[in-house]
Amino acid sequence: MARQLQEQNRQLASEKSELEARLAAQMMEERNRAEQLAGLRTQLEQQQAVLNELKDALTARATEGPERRELADERWVDVADQLRGLGTPIVTDDGRPGIRLAGDILFDPGEVDIEAGAKNLLNRVAREVRSLDSDIVTIVDGHTDSDPLNRVKHLYGDNYGLGMARANSVARLLVSQGVPQNKIITRSFGPDVPVADNETDEGKRRNRRVDITFAFTDSPGISRGSDK
Numbered sequence: 241m242a243r244q245l246q247e248q249n250r251q252l253a254s255e256k257s258e259l260e261a262r263l264a265a266q267m268m269e270e271r272n273r274a275e276q277l278a279g280l281r282t283q284l285e286q287q288q289a290v291l292n293e294l295k296d297a298l299t300a301r302a303t304e305g306p307e308r309r310e311l312a313d314e315r316w317v318d319v320a321d322q323l324r325g326l327g328t329p330i331v332t333d334d335g336r337p338g339i340r341l342a343g344d345i346l347f348d349p350g351e352v353d354i355e356a357g358a359k360n361l362l363n364r365v366a367r368e369v370r371s372l373d374s375d376i377v378t379i380v381d382g383h384t385d386s387d388p389l390n391r392v393k394h395l396y397g398d399n400y401g402l403g404m405a406r407a408n409s410v411a412r413l414l415v416s417q418g419v420p421q422n423k424i425i426t427r428s429f430g431p432d433v434p435v436a437d438n439e440t441d442e443g444k445r446r447n448r449r450v451d452i453t454f455a456f457t458d459s460p461g462i463s464r465g466s467d468k
Contacts (some may be wrong), residue, residue, distance in 0.1 A: 311335050319376070319454055322368045330451060337412065338453030339365070343383075343406065344445055350392045352405040354413055362410065365452065366417035372454070377412065379425045381451040382407035385444035386431040403428030410450050 273431025279342065320337040327339030347360045354362065369378050382403030384441060389398060396402040407426040415421045436443035 278443045284368075290407050292414075297307045311337060313456075316454075319372060322371070323365075326368065327366050327452070330453070331415065332453055336453050336455055338451055340412075341450045341452065342445070343448030343450060345409070346450060347406060348411070350389075350402075352396075352402070354407050359413065362413050363417055366419050367416045367463055369414060369419050370417070375457050376454050377423050377425060377457055378419065379427065379453045379455060381431075381453070382410075382426070382446060383433060383449045383451065384431050385447045386434070386438040399430035400428050403430050406450060410452070423444075 263409065281347040311320065311331060316335070316337045320331075323329065323337060323339050327341045330338045330340050332338060341358075341361070345361075346354055372378075384403050384406070386399075389396060392402065396405055404426065408427055411421075411424045411426045414424060431438065431447065434443070434447045435449070436446040438444055440449060456459060
């Protein structure tokens with residue numbers, strides 16, 4: 241009887257070890273799958289960011305006619321070439337060059353502190369801006385979507401305040417990289433100048449942006465945007 245019990249105990253112990261080994265293997269497999277899934281999710285997010293940038297560039301080309309893309313002064317050609325690759329190229333209604341930077345790349349939602357990853361891009365922008373002629377000023381415009389502020393309303397009041405705070409953040413970084421402060425104009429247009437439909441999430445994403453454009457010091461009609 242004792243031998244039978246011992247044999248049963250050995251068999252149970254063996255089965256227990258086997259089950260524990262299977263469980264450990266399953267847990268390891270699940271952990272590997274979770275890591276693979278996280279890696280795939282990261283790749284997907286990176287690819288989506290690239291696709292969003294390409295979509296913005298294609299949309300800009302499709303919606304802006306040749307007359308809108310034409311630079312008003314041949315002196316702007318070199319400036320536009322210097323800015324190439326630093327953001328989505330834009331040309332203002334009055335023919336001045338600039339770049340468009342997606343707000344979701346520069347800032348966390350509702351925040352005005354520039355993301356660490358975006359600082360490298362803005363440092364490159366600053367390097368090009370420093371090399372421009374002394375009679376050129378840099379204009380930093382903050383734009384938002386049309387959604388009213390909730391969580392940060394007590395900080396910025398409304399979208400105009402948020403847009404100005406973000407424009408000022410970009411300007412401060414440019415100044416920290418050697419761009420003369422007296423050669424920078426910051427403005428906020430809040431939700432007043434959308435480039436897409438604010439009724440869709442994609443449209444709102446595109447409207448949240450900072451546009452950096454340039455003007456000669458004697459250019460007429462360069463206002464400071466909304467003071468609301």
